[in-house]
Amino acid sequence: MKPPRIQPSSRLKDVKYEIRGPLAKRASELEKAGYEIIKLNIGNPGAFGFRAPETMRLAMIENLREADAYCYQKGIFPAREAVVMQQQTRGVVDVTADDVFMGNGVSELILFCLSALLEAGDEVLIPSPDYPLWTAATILHSGKAVHYPCHPEKDFIPDPEEIRSLITERTRAIVVINPNNPTGAVYPLETLKEIARIAEEHRLLVFSDEIYDQVTFDSAEHTPMATLVKKTLCATFGGLSKVYRACGFRVGWVSFSGEKGGAREYLQALELLASLRLCSNVPGQWAVQTALGGKQSIADLTRPGGRLWKTRQAILDAVAISPFLLTHAPMGAMYAFIGVRTDKLPHFNDQKFALELLERKHVLVAPGTSFNVPYHNYFRVTLLPDWETMREVFVRINELLMEQYHESPGAHQEAVSADHSTTGADHSHDPAGHEQASPTEEPHGERQED
Numbered sequence: 156m157k158p159p160r161i162q163p164s165s166r167l168k169d170v171k172y173e174i175r176g177p178l179a180k181r182a183s184e185l186e187k188a189g190y191e192i193i194k195l196n197i198g199n200p201g202a203f204g205f206r207a208p209e210t211m212r213l214a215m216i217e218n219l220r221e222a223d224a225y226c227y228q229k230g231i232f233p234a235r236e237a238v239v240m241q242q243q244t245r246g247v248v249d250v251t252a253d254d255v256f257m258g259n260g261v262s263e264l265i266l267f268c269l270s271a272l273l274e275a276g277d278e279v280l281i282p283s284p285d286y287p288l289w290t291a292a293t294i295l296h297s298g299k300a301v302h303y304p305c306h307p308e309k310d311f312i313p314d315p316e317e318i319r320s321l322i323t324e325r326t327r328a329i330v331v332i333n334p335n336n337p338t339g340a341v342y343p344l345e346t347l348k349e350i351a352r353i354a355e356e357h358r359l360l361v362f363s364d365e366i367y368d369q370v371t372f373d374s375a376e377h378t379p380m381a382t383l384v385k386k387t388l389c390a391t392f393g394g395l396s397k398v399y400r401a402c403g404f405r406v407g408w409v410s411f412s413g414e415k416g417g418a419r420e421y422l423q424a425l426e427l428l429a430s431l432r433l434c435s436n437v438p439g440q441w442a443v444q445t446a447l448g449g450k451q452s453i454a455d456l457t458r459p460g461g462r463l464w465k466t467r468q469a470i471l472d473a474v475a476i477s478p479f480l481l482t483h484a485p486m487g488a489m490y491a492f493i494g495v496r497t498d499k500l501p502h503f504n505d506q507k508f509a510l511e512l513l514e515r516k517h518v519l520v521a522p523g524t525s526f527n528v529p530y531h532n533y534f535r536v537t538l539l540p541d542w543e544t545m546r547e548v549f550v551r552i553n554e555l556l557m558e559q560y561h562e563s564p565g566a567h568q569e570a571v572s573a574d575h576s577t578t579g580a581d582h583s584h585d586p587a588g589h590e591q592a593s594p595t596e597e598p599h600g601e602r603q604e605d
């Protein structure tokens with residue numbers, strides 16, 4: 156007898172999260188077959204040797220005895236109060252511990268916040284490109300993801316008027332991801348003010364995903380959305396995963412500020428959802444107070460000469476000498492969203508490229524279309540490896556692009572070699588002090604070939 160066919164719910168039909176999809180599976184298969192794969196598809200600091208600050212671990216160990224029981228559904232008081240104090244130091248004074256929910260990562264709270272809000276067909280304005288959980292969670296809860304474009308030619312900064320033009324009577328909320336994953340954009344104050352004004356005018360709930368709030372480079376300054384949104388409800392998301400390099404602790408939070416008068420039932424619905432899962436990981440919550448107070452060690456990694464800064468610089472240097480690549484210097488977060496010049500490679504396809512890069516060069520990147528963009532000439536890498544590894548990665552990327560270029564029909568070979576000879580030889584502006592490898596040089600290292 157045939158086994159019964161178990162069909163998944165049709166609700167999941169359009170739900171996607173390709174960052175951990177078929178490409179990542181193929182990478183695991185290659186690893187099992189003995190290949191060493193450089194995996195740049197996920198922003199998981201611990202996987203690249205980053206450690207959470209030791210004091211956070213100590214805070215957790217010291218309090219383990221207090222962590223056997225379920226806690227209050229919204230989270231332990233010291234953790235929620237630490238979030239309140241952080242908000243106060245940023246000038247957001249209308250948040251109390253009652254307005255803070257702790258969750259198993261921001262991921263869980265994104266699901267709760269949309270689940271508690273949406274009726275079938277309700278629309279949520281989400282950036283494109285986006286962190287794809289926002290789109291997936293909207294669709295999962297029968298909502299409609301309406302993407303507002305953050306154009307590459309505008310350095311991925313959204314145009315508030317374009318956002319306004321997408322609002323309908325079904326629009327319920329607007330998602331802002333700042334600093335942005337995947338683009339690394341950090342939005343200017345004026346843009347945020349205008350988005351806040353639009354949300355207030357149209358009584359939209361603002362979901363501000365600020366999980367990378369302290370991961371900024373050079374002159375970039377992050378403005379918390381909660382300082383700008385007063386006349387509508389603002390939900391600010393933060394967590395331990397990125398700034399504190401503790402993804403595995405599974406601790407995130409959402410705090411509510413702004414106009415809470417009309418939101419009582421919504422917040423009660425959220426509390427109901429929080430109760431259904433009883434509580435979030437208790438040991439991890441004990442690290443929050445320690446994390447949020449005092450010196451913020453992330454600054455050592457992002458300042459000039461810091462590890463994240465150096466890797467970002469290695470990318471900028473590699474792109475500058477590549478005849479095929481375009482980039483927009485990431486000003487925050489942990490990623491670079493890199494474009495491929497379609498004048499040089501008109502048939503470039505991000506999915507096909509990512510698969511070939513994996514199979515032929517043993518590097519895993521996330522294709523741009525995984526982030527809900529309509530164009531096919533971008534890919535994302537995380538800034539988490541050390542700069543030497545990143546330099547090697549870009550040697551391999553450029554090799555593959557050169558191979559694709561030679562394989563592509565009607566390649567304008569002279570144009571490329573001319574560009575290459577003028578840009579490829581110039582290693583003089585290498586602020587990280589690295590010796591540059593030329594884009595066509597053979598890669599170093601002991602990588603196995605197919």
Ligand SMILES: Cc1ncc(COP(=O)(O)O)c(C=O)c1O
Nearest residue numbers: 260261262286336366394396407
């Ligand atoms: C923009 C953004 N939001 C939320 C998350 C989820 O973080 P976590 O569930 O680890 O708190 C991520 C993870 O990469 C992210 O990039």
